[in-house]
Amino acid sequence: MITTTDYEKMKLKELRRLARKRGIKGYYRMRKKDLVEALTSLSRVLTDENVKKITNLLEGNPRMSELRKIAKSMGLKLRRKMKKSEIISLIETELSDRLRKELGVGGRSYVGYREELRESVCEDIEERSVPHSYNEDRLKALPVNPNWIHVYWDFSSDTYSKVKSGKLKLLVHDVTYIIFDGKNAHRTFEFDVHPDMRKYYVEVPNPRANYIVELVIDRDGEYKVIMRSNVVETPPSCPGNLGREEWVELKSMRMEKMKMREPLVKSGRARVDSSEMVKKDG
Amino acid sequence: MDEIVGKSGYFLLVLHAHLPYVHHPEREEFLEERWFFEAMTETYIPLLETFEKLSKDGVEFKLVISFSPPLMEMIVNPSMQEKYGRHLRKLLELAEKEVERTREEDPRKHRMANFYRERFERALEIFENLDGNILAGFIELHKSGFLEIITCNATHAFLPLFREYPHVIDLQIGLAVEIYERLMGFPPNGMWIAECGFFPDLDSHLSKFGIKYFFLDTHGFTFSETPPRYGVYRPIMTPEGVFAFARDPQSSEQIWSAEIGYPGDFNYREFYRDIGFDREYDYIKPYIDKSGVRVNTGIKYHRITGKVDLSEKDLYDLDRAIETANNHAHDFLIKKREQVKYLQERFEGEIPIIVAPFDAELFGHWWFEGPWFLDKFFRLVSKDEILGTILPLDFLKLIDKVQIITPAQSSWGAKGFNDVWLNGKNDWIYPHLHKASERIIEILGILNRKDKLKMRAFTQMIREFLLAQASDWPFIMTTGTSVEYAVRRIKRHIGRFNRIYESLKGNGIDVNELERYELLDDIFSEISHEDILRILEGGK
Numbered sequence: 001m002i003t004t005t006d007y008e009k010m011k012l013k014e015l016r017r018l019a020r021k022r023g024i025k026g027y028y029r030m031r032k033k034d035l036v037e038a039l040t041s042l043s044r045v046l047t048d049e050n051v052k053k054i055t056n057l058l059e060g061n062p063r064m065s066e067l068r069k070i071a072k073s074m075g076l077k078l079r080r081k082m083k084k085s086e087i088i089s090l091i092e093t094e095l096s097d098r099l100r101k102e103l104g105v106g107g108r109s110y111v112g113y114r115e116e117l118r119e120s121v122c123e124d125i126e127e128r129s130v131p132h133s134y135n136e137d138r139l140k141a142l143p144v145n146p147n148w149i150h151v152y153w154d155f156s157s158d159t160y161s162k163v164k165s166g167k168l169k170l171l172v173h174d175v176t177y178i179i180f181d182g183k184n185a186h187r188t189f190e191f192d193v194h195p196d197m198r199k200y201y202v203e204v205p206n207p208r209a210n211y212i213v214e215l216v217i218d219r220d221g222e223y224k225v226i227m228r229s230n231v232v233e234t235p236p237s238c239p240g241n242l243g244r245e246e247w248v249e250l251k252s253m254r255m256e257k258m259k260m261r262e263p264l265v266k267s268g269r270a271r272v273d274s275s276e277m278v279k280k281d282g
Numbered sequence: 283m284d285e286i287v288g289k290s291g292y293f294l295l296v297l298h299a300h301l302p303y304v305h306h307p308e309r310e311e312f313l314e315e316r317w318f319f320e321a322m323t324e325t326y327i328p329l330l331e332t333f334e335k336l337s338k339d340g341v342e343f344k345l346v347i348s349f350s351p352p353l354m355e356m357i358v359n360p361s362m363q364e365k366y367g368r369h370l371r372k373l374l375e376l377a378e379k380e381v382e383r384t385r386e387e388d389p390r391k392h393r394m395a396n397f398y399r400e401r402f403e404r405a406l407e408i409f410e411n412l413d414g415n416i417l418a419g420f421i422e423l424h425k426s427g428f429l430e431i432i433t434c435n436a437t438h439a440f441l442p443l444f445r446e447y448p449h450v451i452d453l454q455i456g457l458a459v460e461i462y463e464r465l466m467g468f469p470p471n472g473m474w475i476a477e478c479g480f481f482p483d484l485d486s487h488l489s490k491f492g493i494k495y496f497f498l499d500t501h502g503f504t505f506s507e508t509p510p511r512y513g514v515y516r517p518i519m520t521p522e523g524v525f526a527f528a529r530d531p532q533s534s535e536q537i538w539s540a541e542i543g544y545p546g547d548f549n550y551r552e553f554y555r556d557i558g559f560d561r562e563y564d565y566i567k568p569y570i571d572k573s574g575v576r577v578n579t580g581i582k583y584h585r586i587t588g589k590v591d592l593s594e595k596d597l598y599d600l601d602r603a604i605e606t607a608n609n610h611a612h613d614f615l616i617k618k619r620e621q622v623k624y625l626q627e628r629f630e631g632e633i634p635i636i637v638a639p640f641d642a643e644l645f646g647h648w649w650f651e652g653p654w655f656l657d658k659f660f661r662l663v664s665k666d667e668i669l670g671t672i673l674p675l676d677f678l679k680l681i682d683k684v685q686i687i688t689p690a691q692s693s694w695g696a697k698g699f700n701d702v703w704l705n706g707k708n709d710w711i712y713p714h715l716h717k718a719s720e721r722i723i724e725i726l727g728i729l730n731r732k733d734k735l736k737m738r739a740f741t742q743m744i745r746e747f748l749l750a751q752a753s754d755w756p757f758i759m760t761t762g763t764s765v766e767y768a769v770r771r772i773k774r775h776i777g778r779f780n781r782i783y784e785s786l787k788g789n790g791i792d793v794n795e796l797e798r799y800e801l802l803d804d805i806f807s808e809i810s811h812e813d814i815l816r817i818l819e820g821g822k
Binding site for chain 1: 442443446481504505506507508509510511512513515519625628629630678681682683684685686687690691692697698699700701704705706709712713714716717773774776777778780781784
């Protein structure tokens with residue numbers, strides 16, 4: 001929603017262009033102050049909230065007095081003896097018209113608003129069921145690519161009250177080829193985090209490696225572990241070197257092992273990816 | 283099989299056809315349903331037409347095509363068919379108006395208007411001859427052995443980010459197999475793993491549900507612990523006994539790349555100049571979105587022309603475009619022949635296979651001339667002595683030994699890993715999706731299997747979960763178009779999932795609400811709770 005101050009910041013030329021687009025009569029004669037006022041008053045009627053409010057009223061069973069009030073606020077002239085349905089239709093047409101002028105063809109139409117409204121009641125309930133927190137302790141790590149991992153966490157309210165004012169750190173342990181007992185990591189990296197960040201991206205040194213992340217509270221250099229993550233495996237970024245080859249004969253399913261030989265052909269990574277050409281505009 | 287023995291190498295085209303489930307039964311028209319309509323008119327029907335013509339002309343051609351379960355569902359859904367039929371008839375009406383209108387305009391435009399009218403008429407004819415179910419046409423071609431239809435994990439979830447939840451992986455793979463069987467009448471041989479997203483051990487899930495082969499990006503092979511001796515030019519077998527084929531980077535670049543690939547040729551049709559935007563508002567209004575938003579109609583009169591502003595695009599010349607597509611098919615054949623010869627030499631006589639997977643929608647939708655290119659290419663290959671086309675399992679019959687390899691974590695997305703589906707723009711979805719994954723197990727533990735209403739609610743809960751899992755939503759958030767829709771979809775499905783979860787945990791299932799969800803999110807309606815339970819509790 002554009003406010004008066006937004007308009008005030010615009011140049012006269014821009015305001016004129018906007019005014020023309022929105023069908024304000026005699027815009028070319030107006031001074032900046034008048035243009036700002038005209039545009040603001042137009043927007044005032046057409047805020048999302050207003051359109052929804054009017055739509056809501058029309059959808060219900062509006063009283064005649066309410067209808068007249070809306071019509072008046074929109075500057076519509078009503079004939080005397082007009083029927084309810086006629087006034088509603090008049091308001092709807094005007095609303096559609098103005099929306100088109102206001103938003104250009106790229107905007108949502110009045111019909112769009114109305115259909116959305118019918119669903120919005122149910123949607124509100126559904127969206128409220130996508131909580132900010134699940135009220136439980138959780139620390140998860142996911143691989144992004146050979147050198148980055150993603151970590152996210154959540155707290156139970158108990159834990160949260162304990163940690164919210166403390167000094168929190170993420171410890172990222174390199175646990176490749178070992179069973180981690182809390183102390184035996186090859187190396188550990190530390191990052192200061194705030195409990196409310198809820199997520200973090202960590203650059204890690206090794207592809208093809210295993211990491212475990214811990215969330216700890218730092219009490220004067222003494223770390224108390226609050227949560228520990230799953231093991232996360234970073235993908236490789238180059239060919240491996242296991243040292244042996246295994247083959248299977250398809251008819252007999254007989255296995256054969258041998259020392260690793262050089263590949264007969266080198267093929268690097270494809271330089272194009274699935275998003276390059278296709279689905280450019282969704 | 284005699285005729286195929288003796289070729290020096292093979293080319294395997296893999297088309298992956300997929301769209302997210304965008305069926306909105308509650309509305310007569312819905313903007314995002316146009317994604318499906320456009321793909322039908324521009325890709326699926328033209329491809330079907332191309333392949334049918336090749337088969338009628340006696341051309342020997344082979345390819346693999348995967349239909350994702352959401353796409354299959356949309357294709358066979360009667361309400362979607364009705365909506366598409368209506369859309370196509372309206373498009374035809376617009377094309378007729380264009381024929382009249384362009385009489386006064388440039389003759390090249392008029393010619394194209396006639397071309398579009400005929401094209402849409404033919405599309406409608408194909409569509410109606412198959413009673414609206416174009417999948418039936420593809421199944422015919424599958425049965426006659428020209429193409430092999432495979433499936434894709436159930437709702438195109440990007441599986442590496444669900445690695446911690448084996449039951450979710452099972453659900454994605456097991457359900458896909460189940461749905462394929464129901465629609466096709468036999469089980470699938472192969473599976474396209476969404477975005478080629480692989481992690482070690484995924485193969486054990488594939489093998490559990492009888493999948494014989496799948497596809498990977500190049501580095502899924504080459505970055506493995508033992509880089510394969512034949513590179514990406516021979517299939518490998520995973521430790522779980524599933525075969526994998528990997529993408530040839532060269533073919534991808536030649537066809538796919540927006541910069542150097544064929545589709546960027548100046549003679550080809552310009553995607554972004556459409557009469558949906560070019561014609562005056564009042565004229566075009568009945569043919570764009572109901573809300574008044576201008577959208578693509580599919581009638582386009584311009585060619586790419588060069589690196590010029592959209593307003594300076596030259597008019598499309600049909601003859602030149604066809605000629606260009608033919609030339610590109612020739613060029614591609616020569617390149618593939620050379621590649622095969624080179625590979626065979628290096629392989630000491632062993633036969634190479636060049637695997638070229640693409641999104642099916644590239645052909646026709648993005649690259650308008652793509653189906654003509656394929657038509658010409660297949661005609662040329664069928665007469666070639668060196669190069670042939672072949673289906674995956676038939677290729678395996680030609681070779682004695684395969685290397686056993688554990689493929690590397692990889693995907694075919696930008697940068698080759700998980701970046702596209704996990705970054706600052708979309709990472710907020712995973713806490714919800716993971717929590718939901720755990721809640722499924724929780725509900726399984728307390729579910730009274732005899733309570734019919736609860737089982738119904740549970741089934742719908744799984745549907746909501748699957749719909750939320752589609753890789754399309756995080757993809758859209760990353761690329762930045764239609765983001766609002768993607769966010770709304772995820773929130774809706776997660777919200778509905780959580781509502782049902784709460785009701786199953788408590789005692790109150792609101793039947794009206796449940797019915798509403800069943801109506802709005804009607805994917806996989808033929809799947810029963812028995813199927814789901816069987817898959818979740820120990821697989822097949």
